[in-house]
Amino acid sequence: xxxxxxxxxxxxxxxxxxxxxxxxxxxxxxxxxxxxxxxxxxxxxxxxxxxxxxxxxxxxxxxxxxxxxxxxxxxxxxxxxxxxxxxxxxxxxxxxxxxxxxxxxxxxxxxxxxxxxxxxxxxxxxxxxxxxxxxxxxxxxxxxxxxxxxxxxxxxxxxxxxxxxxxxxxxxxxxxxxxxxxxxxxxxxxxxxxxxxxxxxxxxxxxxxxxxxxxxxxxxxxxxxxxxxxxxxxxxxxxxxxxxxxxxxxxxxxxxxxxxxxxxxxxxxxxxxxxxxxxxxxxxxxxxxxxxxxxxx
Numbered sequence: 001x002x003x004x005x006x007x008x009x010x011x012x013x014x015x016x017x018x019x020x021x022x023x024x025x026x027x028x029x030x031x032x033x034x035x036x037x038x039x040x041x042x043x044x045x046x047x048x049x050x051x052x053x054x055x056x057x058x059x060x061x062x063x064x065x066x067x068x069x070x071x072x073x074x075x076x077x078x079x080x081x082x083x084x085x086x087x088x089x090x091x092x093x094x095x096x097x098x099x100x101x102x103x104x105x106x107x108x109x110x111x112x113x114x115x116x117x118x119x120x121x122x123x124x125x126x127x128x129x130x131x132x133x134x135x136x137x138x139x140x141x142x143x144x145x146x147x148x149x150x151x152x153x154x155x156x157x158x159x160x161x162x163x164x165x166x167x168x169x170x171x172x173x174x175x176x177x178x179x180x181x182x183x184x185x186x187x188x189x190x191x192x193x194x195x196x197x198x199x200x201x202x203x204x205x206x207x208x209x210x211x212x213x214x215x216x217x218x219x220x221x222x223x224x225x226x227x228x229x230x231x232x233x234x235x236x237x238x239x240x241x242x243x244x245x246x247x248x249x250x251x252x253x254x255x256x257x258x259x260x261x262x263x264x265x266x267x268x269x270x271x272x273x274x275x276x277x278x279x280x281x282x283x284x285x286x287x288x289x290x291x292x293x294x295x296x297x
Contacts, residue, residue: 020230022051022058027068027082029137030218049246054237069093072223079234081220085139087267088274090221097231098219098264100238102256104190108266111189112144112212117177118205121184124152132157133165133173133182140270141186143277144212150280171195178205212273216266220259235261 051058063071065086071077073094080090090096101108114124121127134141145157154160165182167173173185174195189211196202220238222231241247242258251258 019052019055019057022056022078022234023061023076024058024079024081025061025063025068025071025077027080027086028062028064029083029086029139030081047250054233065089072096075223075225077223078226079220079222082218083139084215084218084267084270085143085274087219087221088271091264091267095224096221097224097226098221098262098267099231099235100259101217101219101262101266102251102254103258103260104217104256105193106257107190108260108262109214109216111214112141113187113189113192113208114145114148114184114210115174115177115187115192115206116184116209117180118207121207121209124148124154124209127184128154128160129162130183131163131165131181132161133167133176133185135170135173135186136166136168137170138188140215140273141188143273145186147273147276147280148210151276174202174206178202184209213269215270215273216262219262219267 047058047060061077065082068077068080068082068086069090072080072090079099080087080096082090087096087098104110116127121130132145134145142157149155149157149160157164165173165176167176170188170191171194173182174187174192176182177185192203192206222234238259239261241251
């Protein structure tokens with residue numbers, strides 16, 4: 001029996017195989033509507049269990065857009081959850097794979113709306129030198145507004161409107177229009193639908209002057225180089241979050257009902273929007289001539 005003791009000691013002394021660590025980063029625009037303390041403290045036990053069930057440990061970081069992009073390029077971040085603008089910029093520079101996005105009101109896309117109060121303004125031109133209210137948390141709203149104005153020959157929002165108000169809550173711009181504190185606003189149709197559930201007559205008081213194409217919600221994306229099996233296993237766990245109590249709690253932190261799969265082509269519409277914005281701002285910059293120099297010199 002003694003001959004088995006060295007073998008037993010080796011088995012006991014052998015270190016447990018370390019779990020691979022997933023390095024997860026959140027962009028700064030996400031932090032505008034998700035409380036980082038809630039994610040790091042309240043959601044940590046949920047992350048622990050869910051990551052463990054997938055066979056991983058993990059690390060979390062909140063990064064500004066340029067830093068997130070740099071670390072994705074360097075391969076020091078495995079998963080990113082960032083704004084649409086950050087995702088578009090990252091995907092221009094690095095090969096990344098969108099995995100899932102959140103569902104709200106049963107769908108993974110939304111439209112942006114330019115709204116006015118019913119019976120006030122009938123066209124975009126009539127809003128010249130008026131005020132507009134927007135939500136600070138999503139740059140895509142500001143890009144949408146800029147593109148619509150510039151393509152109609154009205155220049156930038158700052159030059160067209162007398163004031164551009166930026167609000168901390170997504171529903172605040174709608175309330176500004178209803179209360180007469182702004183003449184127009186930019187809002188997601190999902191936000192408007194949620195507000196209309198509380199007040200069914202709300203839509204009758206508002207008029208849509210312009211709407212975007214359907215835009216898929218911001219994705220959780222993986223860097224190039226993450227193993228295919230790891231990506232598949234992660235996706236399976238994420239898509240089942242809503243079926244467990246702790247998974248639902250985690251989704252609640254991110255204000256989502258459940259997650260849905262996405263592909264790269266789901267983001268073609270928002271890529272088109274940003275390409276139009278880039279082209280328009282490039283034209284504007286080229287029109288600005290240095291002081292004291294004639295055009296073409």
